[in-house]
Amino acid sequence: MLIRFRKNESGQISVLVLALILALLGGTYLVGAVAQLLVAQQRLNSKAESIALAGAQEIEFNKEQACDVAQAFSRDNFGLKADCIMQSDSVEILISQPNPSPFFEVVLPNIYASSRAGIAPDS
Amino acid sequence: MSCAKSVGLDEGKHLVQRAHGYAIAEFALVIPAVLIIVAMSVSLIGLTVTQIQLESAAALGARIVGRGDPIPDSFRNSLPNGTEIVVIPEIDVVEFTLISPRNIGLEVFPYQLVLTAKARARLEPVFEEFG
Numbered sequence: 140m141l142i143r144f145r146k147n148e149s150g151q152i153s154v155l156v157l158a159l160i161l162a163l164l165g166g167t168y169l170v171g172a173v174a175q176l177l178v179a180q181q182r183l184n185s186k187a188e189s190i191a192l193a194g195a196q197e198i199e200f201n202k203e204q205a206c207d208v209a210q211a212f213s214r215d216n217f218g219l220k221a222d223c224i225m226q227s228d229s230v231e232i233l234i235s236q237p238n239p240s241p242f243f244e245v246v247l248p249n250i251y252a253s254s255r256a257g258i259a260p261d262s
Numbered sequence: 263m264s265c266a267k268s269v270g271l272d273e274g275k276h277l278v279q280r281a282h283g284y285a286i287a288e289f290a291l292v293i294p295a296v297l298i299i300v301a302m303s304v305s306l307i308g309l310t311v312t313q314i315q316l317e318s319a320a321a322l323g324a325r326i327v328g329r330g331d332p333i334p335d336s337f338r339n340s341l342p343n344g345t346e347i348v349v350i351p352e353i354d355v356v357e358f359t360l361i362s363p364r365n366i367g368l369e370v371f372p373y374q375l376v377l378t379a380k381a382r383a384r385l386e387p388v389f390e391e392f393g
């Protein structure tokens with residue numbers, strides 16, 4: 140019995156393109172998750188800077204209270220608990236918050252930011 | 263018995279499904295979908311870059327206002343076009359907000375997003391100079 144095989148192209152591209160579209164949608168979701176993480180990290184960096192600067196304002200005349208002022212500023216304005224290290228002429232701040240990106244939440248449950256501010260030398 | 267030929271297939275000819283060219287037709291159908299997804303990703307990256315710029319600029323602006331300085335023109339010029347600056351002073355804190363409307367970047371989907379960045383800074387005490 141002679142059987143002729145006819146080349147049937149129907150569906151070849153569909154499978155390939157379906158895989159491509161799924162990969163691209165996954166890629167778009169990944170881009171969105173990375174974007175969310177980057178923006179959150181940038182916001183946290185800005186918060187750490189302003190908290191450190193708030194504490195640094197007290198260094199010149201009220202050095203003992205610098206960390207307390209910084210932590211109160213953090214708590215009142217951002218709702219964050221800040222770890223503060225007082226150094227000879229500067230204040231170092233470390234803050235953290237839960238990762239807002241659900242994609243990276245498993246591997247990176249928290250994001251951190253630190254900042255240091257102090258009095259510039261006279262020179 | 264009628265000898266009139268039927269319209270369409272001749273008698274004895276089997277219907278043959280033509281399968282050639284399907285690949286090109288399907289490819290032409292899905293290309294726009296792929297392009298839209300790629301454009302969405304590129305647009306998302308652009309929006310993210312703008313949002314990060316706004317966050318950074320808001321922190322800087324809050325610091326400038328917190329020091330008691332006026333907002334310089336160079337700062338205003340560095341912001342994306344159409345960005346609105348809102349400064350809300352409180353007792354010992356200033357809140358600096360940047361609001362920037364942005365097109366999503368797709369011609370076929372002219373949707374506008376409003377990006378907002380907010381920063382707070384402690385007002386620095388002003389010491390009056392004597393003499």
